[in-house]
Amino acid sequence: MVSLTKSDIKRSNSLFFKPFKPLVDHSSSLSQIDELISSKRYEAAMKLAVDLRNLSLEGLHYFQTYDWLMLMTVITLGYSGWMIVLALHVLQCYSSLSGDLSRKGQLSVQKKDSGKVYLSGCLLMAILSVLNLVEHSPPLYHAYIGMTVFLWTQIFSEHRLLRGLWRYLRERKAGYFIKLLFAAAVSVVVVELLVHSFTERKLYTWFFLIAGFVASILLHVSIPWRSGIPFFVCISCWFLSVFTLMPAEIPDNNNLVVISGAIIIVVSLAAKWLDTHAEGNKFWQSITFHESRKPMCSMLYCIQILLVGVSSVMVFLSTKHRTQNQELHSSHQFINWLVAGSSMVLPLFSGNGILSRLSSIFLGFAPPFLLLSIGYEAVFYSALAVVLMAWILFENACRYSSKAKDSSILEQNTEEHVTIGSDERYLQLSDVRIPLIFMVLFNVTFFGTGNFASIASFEISSVYRFITVFSPFLMAALLIFKLFIPFMLVICAFSAITKLVRVPRLGCYFLVILFSDIMTIHFFFLVRNTGSWMEIGNSISHFGIVSAQVVFVLLLFALTNLYTRTIRVKPLSTSPSLKTL
Known part of the structure; x- marks a missing residue:
């Protein structure tokens, strides 16, 4: 039996072997079956044989998952250790905690103590490596255990920081812990929503309905004067919530794509009007700031508007030729490539204010997205951009309203050192x-118009406007590029917001990694080895996609940095009180 073979292999390699107890006396069961057959009691022999077969299958599963508990424990400890290391790094480098503990004498570093920790970690690693070699464990076992030991060695080497953090928390008042627990609870709820959205994308509808209502209420309280910002934030969130109710398989609707081009122009005109007419207002000065007014900026804006209009016309003409079974003209194909390529370069020459640069990026990626769209996903592009604008307005309002509070904190001469x-x-x-x-918007950029099943079943007409000869690699590249465009909009807005509120972008990125790892651990425990092939494949793909999301976001950060690195934000005031913003 296969289960006996597996048992012999594990017995010969394991130092502490635990057999499958129901099959320990399998030889007596076989002898009993032979006796029943000899006495012509076939029904009883058949029943005993079926029971033995079921036990053999259970034994096979037992030996196939023999190391399951050990591996689950090691991998979970590894992810937990990585998250703790990441959290300690953020606290040390991007928060005021390290400076507070140093001033109080709670963070004196002693290399001798750290050396003992590293020596203990090396000894433990050596012992575990020898045990793995004796048991002939696969190379991945060495990698899992080695990384886990390394991470926890790093944690224990920061024992003085951990003790200082414990003392720091003991000195805090009850209000601080209430805020800490509230932030933790909100974070857990959002992360769990993201986990379940992989199988139920309609959760985003409820999220944006609630977020629009809550954000509008907060803005109404924060802004001391009447404005339409709370209403705009609420409507934009509710508008985006509609798309996750639509089918993942996008139906062809050429007229909707053309109309969406007009919507993009209207949105950009509104942003341009705000950028031009609200620059003198103190509330808008952070997002409408320009170091210099370039004469070419207006001309650049007109060119981008023209390219969006041309792309809408080319969508209509290309689709008309396809529906009439006519071959796409080479001149049309050339114009599509030219418009899509040139439009993405133009944002590099736009103004360096937040609103002007993000509006130019929005217009720059609109032509290729329109030319690759076949239905309602073209409208989703504008809806996503409007929500990103609402996010910027929300953060700007929070920054504006916090100025007075931060000034009063400075006047109280607190010991908080809050500037890097x-x-x-x-x-x-x-x-x-x-x-x-950011994580919610980053995930909704995909789930707003599709799901994981729709990747493999895209409509060929979405790439027809660029290529008419079947070329699977080029077609797949165009599809992936289309999926990248909304992601890039979200990351550009995220980078601009970190500059607006003056927080370190790298520190926020580490927090994104931290929350992504929490999702990864959840998906790790949801991986299945039983059930249908689709269930097993989906569980593995979800875990793999979330694991790769960290690297994916980092690559897009590097790419979008070309567009966002020159963004400038004007301080709310030149007074020293701004140092506590």
Whole structure:
């Protein structure tokens, strides 16, 4: 039997072997079956044989998952250790905690103590490596255990920081712990929503309905004067919530794509009007700031508007030729490539204010997205951009309303050192909202118009406007590029917001990694080895996609940095009180 073979292999390699107890006396069961057959009691022999077969299958599963508990424990400890290391790094480098503990004499570093920790870690690693070699464990076992030991060695080497953190928390008042628990609860709820959205994308509808209502109420309280910002934020969130109710398989609707081009132009005109007419207002000065007014900016804006209009016309003409079974003209194909390629370069020459640069990026990626769209996903592009604008307005209002509060804190001469430099401040507990909102928007950019099943079943007409000859690699590249465009919009807005509120972008990115790892652990425990092939494949793919999301976001950060690195934000005031913003 296969289960006996597996048992012999494990017995010969394992130092502490645990047999499958129901099959320990399998030889007596076989002898009993032979006796029943000899006495012509076939029904009883058949029943005993079926029971033995079922036990053999259970034994096979037992030996196939023999190391399951050990591997689950090691991998979970590895992820937990990585998250703790990441959290300690954020606290040390991007928060005021390290400076507070140093001033209180709670963070004196002794290399001798750290050396003992590293020596103990090396000894433990050596012992575990020898045990794995004796048991002939696969190379991946060595990698899992080695990484886990390394991470926890790093944690214990920061024992003085951990003790200082414990003393720091003991000195806090009850109000601080209430805020801490509230932030933790909100973070857990959002992360769990993201986990379940992989199988139920309609959860985003409820999220944006609630977020629009809550954000509008907060803005109504924060802004001391009447404005349409709370209403705009609410309507934009509710508008985006509609798309996750639509089918993942996008139906062809050429007229909707053409109309969406007009919607993109209207949205950009509104942003341009705000950028031009609200620059003198103190509330808008952070997002409408320009170091210099370039004469070419207006001309650049007109060119981008023209390219969006041309792309809408080319969508109509290309689809008309296809529906009439006519071959796409080479001139049309050339114009499509030219419009899509040139439009993505133009944002590099736009103004350096937040609103002007993000509007130019929005217009720059609109032509290729329109030319690759076949239905309602073209409208989703504008809806996503409007929500990103609402996010910027929300953060700007929070920054504006916090000025007076931060000034009063400075006047009280507190010991809080909350600035890293002239351009950035330390992260605070309330800043957790920024990576959380980013993760929600980053995920809804895909789930707003599809699901994982729709990747493999895209409509060929979405790439017809660029290529008419069947080329699977080029077609797949165009599809992936189309999926990348909304992601890039979200990351550009995220980078602009970190500059607006003066928080370190790298610190926020580490928090994104932290929350992504929480999702990864959840998906790790949801991986299945039983059931249908689709269920097993989906569980593995979800775990793999979330694991790769960290690297994917990092690559897009590097790419979008070309567009966002020159963005400038005007301080709310030149007074020293701004150092506590």
